[in-house]
Amino acid sequence: MPLVPPSIAVLRPYEAGRSAEEVRRQYGLSRVVKLASNENPQGSSPAAITAIRKHAADLHIYPQGGLLLREALAERYGLKIDNVIAGSGSDSIIGNIVRTFLCDDDEVLTTEAAFIGFQVLAKSRGVAYKTVPYRGWRYDLEAMAAAVTDRTKIVYLANPNNPTGAMFTRKEFESFYRHVPERVLIILDEAYFEYAQGNSLYPDSMHYRYDNVITLRTFSKVYGLAGARIGYGFAHEDLIQNLLKVKLPFEPGTLAEAAGVAALDDREFVNRSVESNALGLRFLQRELAERGFETVPSEANFVMLVFPHAGAASSFAQGLLEQGVIIRPLASFGLPQCVRISVGTAEDNEFCIECIDKLTVRMPELRHRLAAAGT
Numbered sequence: 457m458p459l460v461p462p463s464i465a466v467l468r469p470y471e472a473g474r475s476a477e478e479v480r481r482q483y484g485l486s487r488v489v490k491l492a493s494n495e496n497p498q499g500s501s502p503a504a505i506t507a508i509r510k511h512a513a514d515l516h517i518y519p520q521g522g523l524l525l526r527e528a529l530a531e532r533y534g535l536k537i538d539n540v541i542a543g544s545g546s547d548s549i550i551g552n553i554v555r556t557f558l559c560d561d562d563e564v565l566t567t568e569a570a571f572i573g574f575q576v577l578a579k580s581r582g583v584a585y586k587t588v589p590y591r592g593w594r595y596d597l598e599a600m601a602a603a604v605t606d607r608t609k610i611v612y613l614a615n616p617n618n619p620t621g622a623m624f625t626r627k628e629f630e631s632f633y634r635h636v637p638e639r640v641l642i643i644l645d646e647a648y649f650e651y652a653q654g655n656s657l658y659p660d661s662m663h664y665r666y667d668n669v670i671t672l673r674t675f676s677k678v679y680g681l682a683g684a685r686i687g688y689g690f691a692h693e694d695l696i697q698n699l700l701k702v703k704l705p706f707e708p709g710t711l712a713e714a715a716g717v718a719a720l721d722d723r724e725f726v727n728r729s730v731e732s733n734a735l736g737l738r739f740l741q742r743e744l745a746e747r748g749f750e751t752v753p754s755e756a757n758f759v760m761l762v763f764p765h766a767g768a769a770s771s772f773a774q775g776l777l778e779q780g781v782i783i784r785p786l787a788s789f790g791l792p793q794c795v796r797i798s799v800g801t802a803e804d805n806e807f808c809i810e811c812i813d814k815l816t817v818r819m820p821e822l823r824h825r826l827a828a829a830g831t
């Protein structure tokens with residue numbers, strides 16, 4: 457019997473994006489912008505920073521497993537605390553869902569090229585991992601409902617989706633839900649909820665308190681706390697109760713939790729972040745479209761570009777990197793012909809477009825392609 461199970465041996469460790477400092481040093485650049493990880497370019501919620509400073513004095517005491525944040529979220533959403541879980545990022549909660557509910561013969565069902573964090577965690581469990589292709593870069597919820605089998609235990613949906621940025625509508629979700637048996641657990645990952653909720657077609661899952669749906673949200677995006685590692689979930693109390701059996705007892709950490717509780721009330725920062733993102737997203741989408749790039753309409757804080765082939769996508773990402781713009785090639789997600797650009801500050805976004813212009817001058821093949829696309 458090998459020490460490492462075959463389901464683990466075939467996996468590759470998650471590769472974090474390059475840091476700005478690393479790229480600055482490697483290419484001898486004075487200006488580097490990181491538009492690779494869908495972080496908040498406005499920084500962190502100031503209320504969260506104040507709370508972290510205040511709670512630094514409590515670090516010799518063990519945390520309470522997220523109790524304070526669970527209470528704050530229960531109050532905010534008019535739920536019982538038993539319906540809420542907090543964890544070290546929504547990634548960690550996904551990990552706990554995988555460990556809690558999946559047995560060897562179960563199947564997981566999601567879309568092709570799903571959020572990489574989910575892929576890594578679900579595949580590490582060694583169960584069957586089934587995917588349904590996108591239709592026009594959107595979830596094909598009809599095909600997904602049809603792909604549910606007797607063995608399907610978990611369906612994972614991210615809305616808006618990472619990496620495409622696309623959103624499915626209330627009508628699409630409701631029709632999907634009607635076709636999925638109640639024994640199937642649906643993970644609705646709403647990491648980008650705050651950016652999308654203004655869209656009247658967006659199915660805010662808090663309006664669907666179905667017993668087999670777990671909603672996941674995070675402080676990593678609009679609250680600017682990706683480095684703190686704090687996320688949360690809402691579900692039926694039986695689901696939460698079982699997750700609490702598996703979760704690390706002292707997760708989340710004191711500072712992360714305090715940051716989350718404080719950030720929840722920092723509406724000024726959230727509103728500012730959402731507004732600046734909307735402007736930046738519109739700018740990037742318009743400038744890219746004017747240059748003939750194929751992009752997917754996004755409801756999140758990033759935009760996905762589709763190239764004619766993998767070579768063009770990787771030359772594009774490398775060409776930007778060498779000029780100091782770090783973007784995310786999507787080969788590891790399963791889309792080697794695509795890249796993802798996160799929305800930055802107005803200055804970052806302009807710099808990114810300037811670098812793209814310099815790059816297209818240097819890449820005749822890309823230039824001809826874009827010209828043919830009707831720029």
Ligand SMILES: Cc1ncc(COP(=O)(O)O)c(C=O)c1O
Nearest residue numbers: 545546547614618647674676687
């Ligand atoms: C769809 C989706 N879910 C979850 C996460 C992870 O969030 P967290 O930082 O809370 O683990 C991300 C982060 O990129 C994401 O895009």
